[in-house]
Amino acid sequence: MCAELSTHCGAWRMGNFTMRRTSKLTRVAVGVASIALAATACGGTSDSDSSSSKEDLGLAIAYDIGGKGDQSFNDAAYAGLQKAQKEFGYKTADIEPTEGETDADKEQRLASLAKQGYNPVIGVGFAYGPAMDAVAKKYPDTTFGIVDSVVEGDNVASLVFAEQEASYLAGVAAAKATKTNTVGFVGGVDIPLIHKFEAGYKQGVQDTNSKVKVVSQYLTQTAEEGGFSSPDKGKAAAEGQIEKKADVVYQAAGLSGQGVIEAAAKAKVWAIGVDSDQYQQEALAAYKDYILTSALKDVGGAVYALAQSVDNDKPLTGVQTFDLKVDGVGLAESNPKMTEIPGLTDAVAKAKAGIIDGTIKVKTE
Amino acid sequence: MKKFDKERVLLAVAGPVIALAVAFALSSVVLIASGKNPVEPYTLMFEQASFSDIQVLIINQASMYYIAALAVAIGFRMNLFNIGVDGQYQLAAMMAAIVGAHADLPAVIQVPLLLLTALLTGAFWSGIAGVLKVTRGVSEVVATIMLNAIATSVIAYLWLPDVFGVKVGNNNTTGEMHESGWIPGIDMGDAGEIYGLVILAVLLGIGYWVVLNRTRFGFDLRASGASESAAAASGVDPKRMVLTAMLISGGIAGLAGLPILMGDTHTYSLNFPTGIGFLGIGIALLGRNSPVGIAFAALLWAWLDKASPELDFHDYDKEIAVIMQGLIVLSVVVSYEAVREWGLRRQQRRVGAELAAGHVLGADNNTKEVAGR
Incomplete structure (x- = not known):
């Protein structure tokens, strides 16, 4: 075989360079051509193909970074989904995102849910904003919902929350519970949404006891670095704050918050949960005695409310604000130890009344 | 040969x-x-690839993967490991978005200006690692990883409302770019639009091949990669080569985010895709640093990305x-x-075998008898 090749070799030697050049250029050309070919391929779109199999399905939610199992924000939405599923007995879907995805991927996800016949389709998290803007127009018969963002459209309900109000109450509780006059705040990612939690919390602490110092820390600059999904980062941050004498740590960090709660429980100081009532979360049962309370953000309730409105053929649209007044946010009271702290319950009740009647204005940043 | x-x-x-x-x-x-079922997911994913709207998504994504992988490959050809492509393209895209939002020139100037901004930002960011390597001997791996982290902080700073940030609801953006900096896509009807800058990716691929294989610089680069000492002995200045290679790698990296920025989002927001630089490393490896190989690898990666979401609807993960x-x-x-x-x-x-058969290497071996064959 070798000898055969070498015979050819002699014959080829002359045309060696031109041969190589053309063949390589051909390869490049083939590459370009195949890209172009793929672009003009004649297959139908995935929309047109499956529109025939459209069924009447129920609520679908698309999660944000962190996804299902964060014991917090996304799981609150899932709780709403489960409730709707039980109540209305229809098929539901919940879909997680992929890391580093583009708006086009989110569009594809929402469109895919809508075209399969799910109704309503809810994007959990403001990241779905631009995608929903594009998709909602294409599926006018489907009701869309978006959490934490405002999207215009006749068939879109924007489910927004007054996180700062719940956080204010958490701040009041923290200021009453602290003995060291130092409390902590751990934010998942340094973004405007989480700034609202911090702002409300700080104001609540200051208004209750101006001597109390708040130590703040954000885990990461971007969600992709894992600020909402890394319990280890949350744990390290909380340990740092506890070392600085903080004896109440409030976290708004999604799944990372578990690490904060774990660190607080280990150091036998208070943790304050977020979004869901984390005292009652099974995954956190080992640390529940140290979860003083949770700043509730009733994402589940909002998700359910939208599903219910669609079921009643009176779909919600426009901006739906969930604040203290409508119990869209609040402070959990499930830990009995909370009432043992002198003055805490009263102070929280007073603050709540103040926010509702407008005498207390809570800042958002 | x-x-x-x-x-x-x-x-x-x-x-x-x-x-x-x-x-x-x-x-x-x-x-x-x-x-x-070990087979059905593949059938589902192949089926996805036959839909034109998925094809558009694949090509759009592949164009960014391709540019990022080329940036990594340039380094690889010189035994330089630029892990910083991720930070370089993000920072570059942000700078281009900022310039695009504040400068409003005719498209003939605006588009090159944005391309140049991204190129220079990427080159500047990788250049820091390059300078550190040639002057202080700092490993480019460590330096570029650190620069990735610094880039995210710089981006967070630039997002501040009193710097260049524009808050839209709960999202940080850099404000919308002026339309003269938008690059029209190739309209595919219902299937969507292919980013106009897909063409840039193709041109970069051709340019990469020409520079590496048809220029003295490319030869020096490959020679330095193959053996630094041998290259130095033949008159190549290794320090200059390291710095130039880092600058080119970073410059190309800077362009990786532009297809989506100038073709779709027109702003740099929290939704801007991240991690493309890291994926580029795997794609460059799979493509063996060859422009054609990388193209196939990028398409493969994009296909896996874009065809897999469908699996969720068929009880697969x-x-x-x-x-x-x-x-x-x-x-x-x-x-x-x-x-x-x-x-x-x-x-x-x-x-x-040839030696055993009594041939002298290099002599005419036009003979049929080779032992053992």
């Missing part, structure tokens, strides 16, 4: 083919182990695609090394 041509093609193709086969087989094992990507990278490294050694051994055996 031409003697081994067929074999060289065989060897070049064997690596990726073996790697892909192994990766697919292992992924099937994962599927079987979790009690699922789309994460199988991520597992597959990981397995491909692992098997690529192993299979390339195995194929390389196998090729080397074959070559040695042949040389040994």
